[in-house]
Amino acid sequence: MKRRLLLLLPLLAFLALGGFLYQGLSMNPFERDSALMADPFPAFELTTLEDPSRTVDESLLRGEVTLVNVWGEWCPTCKQEMPQLLDLAERGVRLVGVDYKDTREKGRAFLAEFGNPFEVNVFDPDGDLGFELGVYGAPETFLVDAEGVIRYHHTGYIKPEDVREVILPEVERWRD
Amino acid sequence: MARLIRPLLAMLVLLPLLAQAGGIEVRRFEDPVLEQRYQSLTATLRCPKCQNQAIGDSDSPIAGDMRDRVYRLLQDGRSDKEILDFMVRRFGDYVLYNPRLEGRTLLLWGLPAALVLLGALVVALMVRARRRASARRLTAEERARLDALINPERNE
Incomplete structure (x- = not known):
């Protein structure tokens, strides 16, 4: 009897392999955790989109849970995402934008057209801050806690239902 | 004809350079x-x-x-x-x-080797078990039964 059961071993191994492969079918290869998870937000020193003479650095993100959204005028998905970001700002979430690989004129025109949910926008024309963040496309969103540590990373589009189902719970989680 | 082909060939040779410049x-x-x-x-x-x-x-x-x-x-x-x-x-x-060899990727690198070793172990055990079974001597009773099966008419 014991030997008979042993014969089932290859079948079990096959089922396990099949399980792994089946799981792979429903995984989105574009969604990966940021390498910076639980790391401090990278150091930077850049001007703001609003005021070329105002320089900001990573201390901008201390003191309050902040959602950092990397966007650009050239990015069509960012336009679709703006209503969700405005919604989040209305619900009391502090948002800081990173205008990624953009020009000042285009960036400002974008905010004038689609609304500005951001307390301030860091102007990153060469994508240096984006590179430090491991950003490989926009939009990407990072949740930074009051100590300036990255706690959550959202790759790509924030869907309308993500606001209540994903983003707000994460914000609440790191507020205390 | 040759006069036409030569510049064409030259262009073909240069084509990959263009692609690279893109x-x-x-x-x-x-x-x-x-x-x-x-x-x-x-x-x-x-x-x-x-x-x-x-x-x-x-x-x-x-x-x-x-x-x-x-x-x-x-x-x-x-x-x-x-x-x-x-x-x-x-x-x-x-x-x-x-991928680097580190704690998290140990399974990735080690599993194939571990499976080969496991397979070798299984084969070795099977061979040993079979050899032992075939080397076992028959009891007198078994031998008599075997004889009866091989030569049924002799005993009749």
Whole structure:
């Protein structure tokens, strides 16, 4: 009897392999955790989109849970995402934008057209801050806690239902 | 006819050069060793935006930025390991085509070897079990039964 059961071993191994492969079918290869998870937000020193003479650095993100959204005028998905970001700002979430690989004129025109949910926008024309963040496309969103540590990373589009189902719970989680 | 073919052939030969000028920039290196290292690094780093392309083959903007950074770090005299670490720190293990041997990847590297060993063990055990079974002597009773089966008429 014991030997008979042993014969089932290859079948079990096959089922396990099949399980792994089946799981792979429903995984989105574009969604990966940021390498910076639980790391401090990278150091930077850049001007703001609003005021070329105002320089900001990573201390901008201390003191309050902040959602950092990397966007650009050239990015069509960012336009679709703006209503969700405005919604989040209305619900009391502090948002800081990173205008990624953009020009000042285009960036400002974008905010004038689609609304500005951001307390301030860091102007990153060469994508240096984006590179430090491991950003490989926009939009990407990072949740930074009051100590300036990255706690959550959202790759790509924030869907309308993500606001209540994903983003707000994460914000609440790191507020205390 | 030959007069027509020759310029056509020349154009065909030049065609790949045009293709290269399209997406990916040409970088100049004083030191051929550095150039060799640049080529191998851009071939082993995976473009984070693309699903399966080295940064040396991709014309996505982020791949361009990464090649640029590899070039600058090489000029700074950084080692290959430092450059790979630099990229992994920002973009994660995803950018390594050759996963590193570490705690998390031990299973990945060790499982095939472990399975081969397990298979060898199973085969060895089976061979041993079979040899023991065949080497066992028959009891007198079994031998009589065997004789009866082989030569039924002799006993009748």
